Amino acid sequence: MTHAPNVPKMNTLFRLQFEKAQGCFVLLYPEGMVKLNDSAAEILQQIDGLTSVDEIQHQLQQKFPQAGDIRDDIEEFLATAQAKRWISYV
Amino acid sequence: MSKDAHVGPPLWLLAELTYECPLHCAYCSNPTDLGKREDELTTEAWLDVLTQARELGSVQLGFSGGEPLLRKDLETLVEHGRQSGFYTNLITSGIGLTEKRIKQLKAAGLDHIQISFQAADPELNDAIAGRGKAFDQKLKMAEIVKSEGYPMVLNFVISRQNIEQIPQILELSCQLNADYVELATAQYYGWAFDNRDHLLPTQQQLRHAEATVNGFRDQQDNAGPQFIFVTPDYYEDRPKACMNGWASTFLTITPDGSALPCHSAKILPLDFPNVTEKTIADIWHKDFSFNHFRGESWMPQPCQSCDEKEKDFGGCRCQAFMLTGDMNRTDPVCSKSDDHHLITEAIEQAKNPTAPLKHRKRVADIALMKL
Numbered sequence: 001m002t003h004a005p006n007v008p009k010m011n012t013l014f015r016l017q018f019e020k021a022q023g024c025f026v027l028l029y030p031e032g033m034v035k036l037n038d039s040a041a042e043i044l045q046q047i048d049g050l051t052s053v054d055e056i057q058h059q060l061q062q063k064f065p066q067a068g069d070i071r072d073d074i075e076e077f078l079a080t081a082q083a084k085r086w087i088s089y090v
Numbered sequence: 091m092s093k094d095a096h097v098g099p100p101l102w103l104l105a106e107l108t109y110e111c112p113l114h115c116a117y118c119s120n121p122t123d124l125g126k127r128e129d130e131l132t133t134e135a136w137l138d139v140l141t142q143a144r145e146l147g148s149v150q151l152g153f154s155g156g157e158p159l160l161r162k163d164l165e166t167l168v169e170h171g172r173q174s175g176f177y178t179n180l181i182t183s184g185i186g187l188t189e190k191r192i193k194q195l196k197a198a199g200l201d202h203i204q205i206s207f208q209a210a211d212p213e214l215n216d217a218i219a220g221r222g223k224a225f226d227q228k229l230k231m232a233e234i235v236k237s238e239g240y241p242m243v244l245n246f247v248i249s250r251q252n253i254e255q256i257p258q259i260l261e262l263s264c265q266l267n268a269d270y271v272e273l274a275t276a277q278y279y280g281w282a283f284d285n286r287d288h289l290l291p292t293q294q295q296l297r298h299a300e301a302t303v304n305g306f307r308d309q310q311d312n313a314g315p316q317f318i319f320v321t322p323d324y325y326e327d328r329p330k331a332c333m334n335g336w337a338s339t340f341l342t343i344t345p346d347g348s349a350l351p352c353h354s355a356k357i358l359p360l361d362f363p364n365v366t367e368k369t370i371a372d373i374w375h376k377d378f379s380f381n382h383f384r385g386e387s388w389m390p391q392p393c394q395s396c397d398e399k400e401k402d403f404g405g406c407r408c409q410a411f412m413l414t415g416d417m418n419r420t421d422p423v424c425s426k427s428d429d430h431h432l433i434t435e436a437i438e439q440a441k442n443p444t445a446p447l448k449h450r451k452r453v454a455d456i457a458l459m460k461l
Binding site for chain 1 (some may be wrong): 099101102119139146147150152175177179202204239241243269270312
């Protein structure tokens, strides 16, 4: 099922990268850093401004078949990410 | 040292490239002894500092000063910083910036530009900055910074000189489409300490300013700039958690290569190491000065038996030194401090300044002006 707004994109204020010293992915922004847990990092890595939430779910489901139904987790995280202005919708 | 086990990396690296500056703000926190241009680190030395700090786990890199644009090798340093994986921040007055340079810096990989403003109109801005046409230049550059796609932070140092302009400052920030806006009341270090009587707002002025900002924020509806209001600690009951704890997160390298746990620590009676003589890892993990105020064992009373010592780490060592002459004492901002009367006296004294306002200038420049 498709419903708008459906394609998330990263806010250009934030840069996602792996930090060896932290042992995790982080979001970097002016003078600040947020450490991400594994699932948040997995979801954010799928966001490219082209891929829809449905497709992101599909890709992650394939990557982690043992995880079960992850739709709610993804939507919950995306809502948080939007509230924090990490992402917006195309 | 046993204290060393808990020390994380210097997440924040502040590269003070030069103390030269085209502006003369009386609130400047640079040291009043600005040093010599000839003693500044070379490009190679700075590149090496960035490489070493990044290997140690530094991730935020601030290019600051003085005015970092005065270094012609800024683009080279930005490029190296970005390629090493730093998030690169340029902290500038906007003076000396051009459209061409904004584009060059973008090509070099600069992530973010922070522009300082002194006020919301040309008259007051340029009077505080001690330089004509500064406001117009800042305005023009802010527009180009945004149109080139940079995240933009505006920084207004708030003092008695401009605190009545808060509504106009909020409006200007929205007009310029800033992402974040720091409304930071002056901190009394360096030149600002000498000018404190002219800068420190009254408590009523502060309350009013903060209420104005809060009111504005409430009607923003999660859109427009994010405003950050920083109150001066002189009106708090507890000291600030200065630098998030001594040598816990921040590493400042001054123009001549001195390594400091904060940008004003050079005033303290401690020998600080220089990056031309020691590695960053040795400085951060082993140097006497960096270990000196780590942890709690150095703390005097009332800090030692205080249940808030893990929140504020005893406050600011520089402030304790400037106000009491002893860097080991509790920050006098704390109402539990035996020296707290120094703060209440300072607030009282600021109502009737006796010394004239001192604009930031080099001694040599002042001598020249007298001729």
